[in-house]
Amino acid sequence: MSLTKNQFDILACLEQEKGASLTQRELVSRVNKSLGTVNKTVTELGKMGYVEKRGITEAGIKALEPYRVKRAVFIAAGFGSRLVPITLNTPKPLVRVNGVRIIDTLLDAAVAAEIEEIYVVRGYLAEQFDQLLYKYPNIKFIENPAYNEANNISSAMCARYHIGGAYVCEADLLLYNPKLICKYQYSSNYLAVPVEKTDDWCFTTSGGVIKELSIGGVNCHHMFGISYWTEYDGARLAEHIKKVYEMPGGKERYWDQVALEYYAKEYNISVRECTFEDLCEIDTYRELKRLDPTYGEA
Numbered sequence: 001m002s003l004t005k006n007q008f009d010i011l012a013c014l015e016q017e018k019g020a021s022l023t024q025r026e027l028v029s030r031v032n033k034s035l036g037t038v039n040k041t042v043t044e045l046g047k048m049g050y051v052e053k054r055g056i057t058e059a060g061i062k063a064l065e066p067y068r069v070k071r072a073v074f075i076a077a078g079f080g081s082r083l084v085p086i087t088l089n090t091p092k093p094l095v096r097v098n099g100v101r102i103i104d105t106l107l108d109a110a111v112a113a114e115i116e117e118i119y120v121v122r123g124y125l126a127e128q129f130d131q132l133l134y135k136y137p138n139i140k141f142i143e144n145p146a147y148n149e150a151n152n153i154s155s156a157m158c159a160r161y162h163i164g165g166a167y168v169c170e171a172d173l174l175l176y177n178p179k180l181i182c183k184y185q186y187s188s189n190y191l192a193v194p195v196e197k198t199d200d201w202c203f204t205t206s207g208g209v210i211k212e213l214s215i216g217g218v219n220c221h222h223m224f225g226i227s228y229w230t231e232y233d234g235a236r237l238a239e240h241i242k243k244v245y246e247m248p249g250g251k252e253r254y255w256d257q258v259a260l261e262y263y264a265k266e267y268n269i270s271v272r273e274c275t276f277e278d279l280c281e282i283d284t285y286r287e288l289k290r291l292d293p294t295y296g297e298a
Contacts, residue, residue, distance in 0.1 A: 164234025
């Protein structure tokens with residue numbers, strides 16, 4: 001039996017609490033829904049045998065299984081030119097911020113979410129990523145031989161058959177809130193922050209669904225490169241990535257443009273809201289030094 005979005009949100013929240021009992025008002029705060037919606041949904045779940053006073057039941061956990069994230073793909077092949085001079089000798093995802101490699105903040109979250117199938121797409125200074133195997137022995141590497149002659153769509157091209165049921169993450173994002181990489185997802189989505197104005201990549205949305213991708217906008221969502229793709233969407237996306245990659249100028253595209261621009265009418269992708277306190281992208285050496293003063297001036 002499939003779950004409604006409200007049922008899913010509450011069950012996933014309860015499961016994440018590892019058996020702890022939450023009041024309905026606590027649930028209201030956690031799932032960002034009205035008290036009336038939470039009351040109604042908890043009643044429904046109780047009748048289905050999925051929740052009880054002590055929290056989620058074994059039947060409730062079983063009901064979440066079809067929504068289980070199966071894998072995670074980390075795009076880590078690029079040079080990271082905006083972080084020169086550090087990236088002259090170190091791939092950007094392996095740069096340490098306050099002693100922790102950037103990619104570790106993402107990998108730790110994936111491991112905590114019990115995602116066992118993890119892929120890292122590598123290219124620039126590829127052999128340096130071998131060091132990750134000491135801490136994360138289950139990682140599988142995907143080689144991107146075209147990283148130096150194409151945009152990040154080349155990494156998606158190499159990993160396209162692993163995207164279904166998976167998170168796809170830019171590996172140079174510093175994740176502060178590991179709960180953003182959670183065990184279950186209801187539908188295909190992108191992480192984004194609601195903003196009044198941005199000069200960066202952003203979405204315009206309607207009813208929580210992405211309608212347009214652009215650079216710069218007002219009353220929009222600032223985009224972050226962490227997305228989730230259902231098995232159904234991932235299977236279609238694998239073919240669409242190939243088609244865009246092989247079209248004239250396709251190698252110059254960003255991989256996100258495939259579903260959000262070239263084939264936008266064929267996808268129904270939600271926004272999963274977060275805040276700028278949850279994660280950040282380090283764009284320049286100056287920003288890196290601000291986060292970690294141990295780096296000297298360039």
